[in-house]
Amino acid sequence: MGIVENMNDTHVNDDERWFDRADIQQVHDLLTNAGAESIWVKRLVPNNNSKQQIFLGSDPSDLAFLPLGTPQYKAPKSQKKKAGPLLIRIPVPWRWVTPNGEFNAPNANMCFYPQYPEVRFSGFLQGCKEGPSELMGESKRGHELNRCMFFGTVKDSDGENDHVVALVVGASSPAAQYVLDMDTFEKGHICPVFYESKKKVGEFSILEEALVKIMGKKIVPWRRLNSGEQIKPYIAPNAPGLTLEAELGVGENAIPGPDFDVWELKAISQKSLERRNNHRVTLFTPQPDLGWITNHTQAEFVLKYGHVSGVDENGKPNEYYFTSGDINRFDESKEGAKLNLRLVGFTDSKNYDPNGMIALYDKETGELAAGWSYLKLLEHWQRKHNRAAYVPYIKQGSGGSTTVEFGPLITLGLSTSFGLFLQAFQDCKAIYDPGDKITLKNGSWTPHPRSQFRININDINAIYQRICEIDLRTPETMQEKES
The missing domain is CATH 2.40.330 (At1g16640 B3 domain)
Structure with missing residues (x-):
């Protein structure tokens, strides 16, 4: 129209x-x-x-x-x-x-x-x-x-x-x-708005019913494309998360939200499905929008601030990595680190300068090497949902014989905010955890960027006002943890 x-x-x-x-x-x-x-x-x-x-x-x-x-x-x-x-x-x-x-x-x-x-x-x-x-x-x-x-x-x-x-x-x-x-x-x-509501009392009920149907099954990983086409088996590193979405019919349900119903889904790798183990979760992966890096290539940045991670048969570097080891976080002083991390314009979760940034400064010159403006980070953050369901899985086998099994110990995070993220970053619970790599191919450097902000599953109470732990085998025993 x-x-x-x-x-x-x-x-x-x-x-x-x-x-x-x-x-x-x-x-x-x-x-x-x-x-x-x-x-x-x-x-x-x-x-x-x-x-x-x-x-x-x-x-x-x-x-x-x-x-x-x-x-x-x-x-x-x-x-x-x-x-x-x-x-x-x-x-x-x-x-x-x-x-x-x-x-x-x-x-x-x-x-x-x-x-x-x-x-x-x-x-x-x-x-x-x-x-x-x-x-x-x-x-x-x-x-x-x-x-x-x-x-x-x-x-x-x-x-x-x-x-x-x-x-x-x-x-x-x-x-x-x-x-x-x-x-x-x-x-x-x-x-x-539902016309024939089948929603039970409690905001988790729709997702709970869907998860119970796939829990405990050994599933061949697969993904569903936007066109409806199915790729099976699918064994890329992100296969468990895409399999979870595909099994729940994401892309076909008529209820809006980032993933399923009102929930953002996070597949969490675990050693066992019988207990909750710590695991690092990626929150988002924005590229810096400020500093020296904005006028230079990713390869130039890694060559300048990263470290050698591979050499050829003549002993010449043919691979560089830029990781958290190349950064001094708050109050750190690593000998090999060339950058200092700073949180600029932040007071607390409700008081921060919108013109502030998460910054990496050159340790020798003091120049801003890379920065993420708060407005740019907020643009990424606002795409996140205020309800997240962390679903455990274990992966077994390899190649075409790979299977994924989802477990019953679900963790729910409710009511997040950008201010809570900045506070968690200040408290070193949310971290910048890069994994940028460049490799020498045919005489030129090929970049593999991975700019990511992450948090341990045991620390997610820092970015949510409420955390609920549920065992789908006995969902009535939901435990709520105070943030």
Whole structure:
């Protein structure tokens, strides 16, 4: 459906107040016809309007299922303490849907206030030819309790989330009453909309049922491509994680989220499925966006700051590695390390300078060799989800006879934030753990970059507000660990 250029506003026209009569079927039809594969809803309260904004979460990772843009920050001109709260804006491609068509909200953005922390939806009426001004305008019905904002994401031709389609209904509408009666309704939270809900009490139930079906089975590793094609066997290093997703039908379920339902899936290698063992988990793998490295090749960086890891028959280096051994972390002084790691502009999890960075400085010259700006890291972090399920596995055999078995001891991480990640980094629980390699082939260096930030599974309570440990054999004995 194309974008309609129409100056009429059905939200103001008394003869077109469809939003006060809409039932859940009309909401479903309007959004799915606009391309949404699934629908979420936020019940609105009196301070949710165009002036006071709409609270949607505590951290951008709460909205990981939305196509959030590049975080932007402008330092306030006033240096006074009353200059206002620190604000990072994150654009989001948003379209309002009405019976008349779809209408761009070009100034829609998420306002992230790290010190609270809160993420609020703003700018959703500015520049929009036909938005829900009657229900969302601060001087109109923008203080009405129990209005409901429905929204869903639309994918592009490559299967990536492209934009959001949304609509708002009045408190007296049948659709709003449907929301208040849903099993999945939670005050103050974004809730999934199910028409024939089979969801049990408890947010883990859908994933639990799916995992129980594959637990304890020796599975030949495989992967499912976006096209639906299956590759089996698949024995690359990332095979266990892709097998877990494939077994759970990821890519075919109609509930949005990074992986399955509301959960991001993490396959964790274990020595035994009968006990929980420590294991290092990769959080994300961003490349640096600041410093000397941005004007030089990866090979030049590794040659300058890495170490020889292989030689040819004449004793000449033909392989270099750049690893954590080449870096002095906080308070370290390794003799062979050429770089010093620093966390710049950080005070605590709620107080940090958006212009700050994780930095690697040349130990001899003090030059910034490589840096990851907080805004760049936040852009990666906001794609993570605020619910992660760590699923153990053991791999046996080799080649075509390889099998993967998933175990019952699941660890759940709930409610993360970018500030918690920075704090964990300051506390040396989350670490920069590079594995960049270059090899000499036909007289030139071939790079194999691996820039990764990782954390031990035993330390993940540092980046989540809640940790739950579950044994799928006896799920009623869920243990919650305080962070």
